[in-house]
Amino acid sequence: MILSIEQLSVRSREKALVHEVSLSIRKGEWFALVGQSGSGKSLLSQAVGQMLPSNLRADGQILFQGLDLLKLPPSRARSIRGRTLSYVFQDYQGSFTPFRTIGQHFDEYQKTHGIAPVAVRKQRAVEALESVGLDGQLLFRYPFQLSGGQLQRTSIAIALLLSPELLIADEVTTALDSVSAHRILQLLAAKQRQTGCAILFITHDWRHVRRYAQRIAVMKEGKMVESGSRDRILDHPQHDYTRQLIQAAPVLPVPESNLPSSLMEVER
Ligand SMILES: Nc1ncnc2c1ncn2[C@@H]1O[C@H](COP(=O)(O)OP(=O)(O)OP(=O)(O)O)[C@@H](O)[C@H]1O
Numbered sequence: 246m247i248l249s250i251e252q253l254s255v256r257s258r259e260k261a262l263v264h265e266v267s268l269s270i271r272k273g274e275w276f277a278l279v280g281q282s283g284s285g286k287s288l289l290s291q292a293v294g295q296m297l298p299s300n301l302r303a304d305g306q307i308l309f310q311g312l313d314l315l316k317l318p319p320s321r322a323r324s325i326r327g328r329t330l331s332y333v334f335q336d337y338q339g340s341f342t343p344f345r346t347i348g349q350h351f352d353e354y355q356k357t358h359g360i361a362p363v364a365v366r367k368q369r370a371v372e373a374l375e376s377v378g379l380d381g382q383l384l385f386r387y388p389f390q391l392s393g394g395q396l397q398r399t400s401i402a403i404a405l406l407l408s409p410e411l412l413i414a415d416e417v418t419t420a421l422d423s424v425s426a427h428r429i430l431q432l433l434a435a436k437q438r439q440t441g442c443a444i445l446f447i448t449h450d451w452r453h454v455r456r457y458a459q460r461i462a463v464m465k466e467g468k469m470v471e472s473g474s475r476d477r478i479l480d481h482p483q484h485d486y487t488r489q490l491i492q493a494a495p496v497l498p499v500p501e502s503n504l505p506s507s508l509m510e511v512e513r
Pocket residue numbers: 257262280281282283284285286287288289298300301
């Protein structure tokens with residue numbers, strides 16, 4: 246297991262928002278965490294990287310590479326975050342500072358993690374952009390000069406730059422149109438095959454779960470309802486809530502045939 250969460254609870258002063266949730270993610274797998282809005286998916290994922298809002302507390306155990314992440318000093322958690330454990334968020338625009346170029350974002354990220362010298366950082370940034378199908382020239386642009394799809398690709402390039410063992414992808418396609426969303430997921434799947442990283446994939450969209458996940462966990466009102474292999478959950482859900490979620494999901498076809506290979510495509 247790359248990540249084992251045991252009896253994780255997240256509480257505010259008033260109440261428990263995540264209740265004693267346990268789950269494990271295997272090395273290199275695509276693990277989907279599903280549930281309606283407000284079920285506690287994001288809080289769980291934020292607890293993993295010690296990124297909870299300051300009014301919330303987590304307890305339980307989160308084992309990652311032999312370390313209990315909840316017990317690490319914040320400075321150590323910061324150094325793990327971005328190196329062996331990385332995040333990509335729905336709000337890709339919020340992940341970028343508007344007055345810094347894309348190149349400056351790559352540079353800052355690498356400096357924070359001790360990558361030197363500057364020529365190596367530049368080279369890695371160009372390669373990272375190219376690896377997600379973008380032109381290295383985008384390093385000189387500002388975030389507002391990129392499309393939503395290009396920015397989300399850039400976030401993925403940055404998140405994968407230091408070859409993390411686990412990528413937490415929280416609703417990464419929600420803010421994109423369906424074609425861009427599909428391309429981003431194809432890209433993630435291709436990058437996962439190349440790098441072998443595990444993905445904790447948080448989503449509302451059962452079409453994506455069906456297509457990419459190997460195992461699934463379902464959350465409701467802060468609790469884990471059930472978890473298991475994709476086929477078991479999709480074909481034989483044990484819980485009424487899971488059944489309802491699956492039945493309520495749209496079954497629109499995912500556009501596919503008219504798309505070029507997302508990894509090689511160069512968006513300008
Ligand atoms: N800082 C906070 N203080 C108090 N309650 C919070 C805080 N952040 C989130 N919550 C509450 O915790 C619950 C779980 O929120 P969370 O963001 O984890 O849900 P989610 O399943 O990720 O939803 P969505 O799919 O809409 O992102 C919600 O009821 C939310 O209002």
